[in-house]
Amino acid sequence: MAPLVIAHRGDSAHRPENTLSSFASALEVGAEVVEFDVQLTGDGHVVVIHDPLLDRTTDGRGSVRQLGLQEVRAVSAGYPARFGDRFRGERIPMLAEALGFLRDRSKAMIEIKSDSVTDDEEGGVEALTVEEIRRAGMEKDVVLISFDRRALLRCRTAAPEIMRGHLFARAEPGQVLAGAREVGCELVMPEKGMLSDALRDRAREAGLKVATWVVDEPEELATLSRFELYGVGSNRPGVLLDALRDPV
Numbered sequence: 001m002a003p004l005v006i007a008h009r010g011d012s013a014h015r016p017e018n019t020l021s022s023f024a025s026a027l028e029v030g031a032e033v034v035e036f037d038v039q040l041t042g043d044g045h046v047v048v049i050h051d052p053l054l055d056r057t058t059d060g061r062g063s064v065r066q067l068g069l070q071e072v073r074a075v076s077a078g079y080p081a082r083f084g085d086r087f088r089g090e091r092i093p094m095l096a097e098a099l100g101f102l103r104d105r106s107k108a109m110i111e112i113k114s115d116s117v118t119d120d121e122e123g124g125v126e127a128l129t130v131e132e133i134r135r136a137g138m139e140k141d142v143v144l145i146s147f148d149r150r151a152l153l154r155c156r157t158a159a160p161e162i163m164r165g166h167l168f169a170r171a172e173p174g175q176v177l178a179g180a181r182e183v184g185c186e187l188v189m190p191e192k193g194m195l196s197d198a199l200r201d202r203a204r205e206a207g208l209k210v211a212t213w214v215v216d217e218p219e220e221l222a223t224l225s226r227f228e229l230y231g232v233g234s235n236r237p238g239v240l241l242d243a244l245r246d247p248v
Contacts, residue, residue: 002244003211003221003229003230003231003232004032004033004211004230004231004232005031005032005033005231005232005234005237005240005241005244006031006033006034006035006109006211006213006231006232006233006234006237007022007023007026007031007033007034007035007233007234007237008035008213008214008233008234008235008237009022009035009036009037009050009235010022010023010024010025010026010034010036011023011025011026011028011029011031011235011236011237011238012235013216013235013236014236015083015087016057016077016078016079016082016083016087016090017050017057017079018036018037018048018049018050018057018077018092018093019048019077019078019087019090019091019092019093020090020093020097020098020101021087021090023036023098023101023102024101026106026237027102027105027106028238029237029238029241030237030238030241031106031237031238031241032106032107033106033107033108033109033143033231034102034106034107034108034109035108035109035110035111035145035233036048036098036108036109036110036111037049037050037110037111037113038095038110038111038112038113038116038125038129039051039052039064039065039113039115039116039125040064040065040116040118040124040125040128041064041065041067041068041069041072042064042065042066042067042068043068043069044123044128045069045072045094045128046094046095046096046125046128046129046132047064047069047072047092047093047094047095048092048093048094048095048097048098049064049072049077049092050113051064052064052065052113052115052116054067054072054075056079056081057077057079057081058075058076058077058078058079058080058092059075059076059078059080059088060072060074060075060076065115065116069094072092073091073092073094075091075092076088076089076090076091077090077091077092078090095110095129095132096132096135096136099132099133099136099138099142100136103136103137103138103141107141107142107143108138108141108142108143109142109143109145109165110129110133110142110143110144110145111145111146111167112125112126112129112144112145112146112148112151112155113146114146114147114148114151117146117148117150117151121154124154125151126151126154126155126158127154127158129144129155130144130155130158130159130162133159133162134159139159139161139162140161142162142163143162143163143164143165143187144159144162144163144164144165145164145165145166145167145187145189146166146167147166147167147168147169149166149179149182149183152164152166152183152185153182153183156183156184156185160184163185163186163187164183164184164185164186164187165185165187165188165189165211166179166180166183166185166187166188166189167189167190168188168189168190168191168194169191169194170191170194171190171194173196173198173199173202173203174202176188176190176194176199176202176203177202177203177206177208180206180208181206186207186208186209187208187209187210187211187230188203188208188209188210188211189210189211189212189213189233190210190212191212191213192212192213192214192215192220192224194212195210195212195224195227197226197227199227200226200227200228204228209230209231210227210228210229210230211229211230211231211232211233212224212227212229212231212232212233213232213233213234214233214234214235215232215233215234215240216234216235216236216239216240217239218239218240218242218243221240221243221244222243222247
């Protein structure tokens with residue numbers, strides 16, 4: 001069975017990452033799952049951006065956590081370092097906007113960034129993210145993912161009905177399985193360099209789905225087929241989807 005192609009930050013090779021333009025392009029090429037990242041502003045709003053700082057992908061500067069929503073929304077999210085002025089009109093989306101845009105069009109995979117996880121359990125990023133998902137009526141169309149085990153445990157408590165996935169950058173197969181058990185998730189997402197026959201076999205025995213990231217070339221996707229992946233995150237979802245439709 002072919003893996004799901006997960007649009008990593010949208011169609012981020014061709015549009016500014018984590019913007020509505022990037023999500024629209026991902027939908028145009030046929031992505032069924034759009035992945036994006038969330039951070040918390042200083043005045044408690046969940047916004048869609050990968051980095052804790054505005055500096056890399058916007059024409060602004062500063063820490064998202066130290067700025068208010070109005071300040072965050074004032075900058076261009078058109079990733080000028082990569083795209084110049086082409087997407088100057090793009091803004092950092094609020095989570096509610098992103099969910100509204102994707103609702104009934106694709107599933108959403110939301111990464112809760114560790115930078116936004118605080119000691120505030122009841123009013124923190126996890127609780128506010130769940131609140132927006134429920135407001136959008138998308139509990140069955142969202143997967144919450146994170147490297148942060150504390151965030152995943154809070155998501156399990158707050159919204160056991162929303163699927164969770166545990167991200168890993170480096171770990172042994174036993175550590176991956178232990179982490180999945182601790183947070184009660186059915187999906188694990190090791191970085192592609194972690195994939196091995198042992199991880200595949202042990203995950204299968206444990207009833208876990210395995211997805212990975214980032215895979216941009218059809219040739220690499222083909223070499224990973226032996227791992228029986230549930231999904232692959234890609235900055236070029238259209239390229240992978242074409243390759244899966246018309247394998248050489």
